Amino acid sequence: MLRYALLSGLLAVTISACAQNVPANTEKVPDDMDTPDNTHLEKATFGGGCFWCTEAQFQYLDGVIKVESGYAGGTVANPTYEQVCTGTTGHAEVIQVTYDPSKISYDELLQAFWQSHDPTQLNRQGNDVGTQYRSVIFYHNEEQHKKAAYYKEKLQASGAYDKPIVTEIAPLNNFYAAENYHQDYYNQNGSQPYCHFVIKPKLEKFKKVFKDKLKHTK
Template structure:
């Protein structure tokens, strides 16, 4: 069922899931990620790209857009076997794609470590193929790395979080090399800003966004 057709009962289930979210930001590993400094010597004219799957891309797009140093966020699909998939096709779970947000950022302002911190706050990485009331492999937790440094950092922090028992359950985030990225349909882009009055935005995205802003209050645009 498409998200636009969510009934009130489904929204309440989503809210309940959000209320039970783990507080990873209290861990030492999270502090290390979040305190990692950007590279002031990096040429600001040369941006970098990070790609994350963290459940519904409407939610994660709205969160990453808030961070200083993030210059562009595009919702789309990655990790599947079908070329140019549509949202309807991805929702079946048969294309193999994950809903992702592709983040363009300036490493002289925000580090990849800080983006990983945002990733772990934006969703629950211990839920396998789901986030709250959204079920299916398209909602899997995933980090698609664009170079070996991103891969090493992702693997390092996942191990550290697991070793620290930052979550009650092990992290199930998939870490894999980037694959072809297919931007989602236009109506998915900048969704929260364009549709803030919609029930899903008010009842699901907004609470997540408010928490995100509190955690990263010193890093907001």
């Protein structure tokens, strides 16, 4: 909660100055594709470990229209999951977030990104180890670049972490959508052990921290 409070404070300053057999999921994240004007939607791309985890968390944020799991930052075109898992393609597992900036800002998405994983772990998150699990922000434009760099610097200086933040900040050159079975993974596979023992605890913690920013679930 201390980190969230620090992040909230940084967000406020920036805005004022310029964010086996386990029962399957029964809770459904609402579809927000009924946005009045899709031409105003924007995209953000983040890597914070296994994309199943980050996808599940960001899906609950009000103003997030779509979360797509995929690969970015590598040298191989149209990589497969098996290729990325070797750690030789240079790609990171990422999520690409389509959002409505009138409901949620890029600053707030950055706030959620920092909270969703441990940005001090180099090329891993927990037991998921490899460069494909690195902490990374792929920016779509210079404004996103400046904001990502600003928050990384301020968060490090705040003392919220006792180790250096190793999050990479890089331009997005290509995003490749992951295979269909990776999409909406937690909601479709809630009975799987990884979902129950790894994703669910992260999601519950995330929902408590961002309880005022969540969608109304059906």
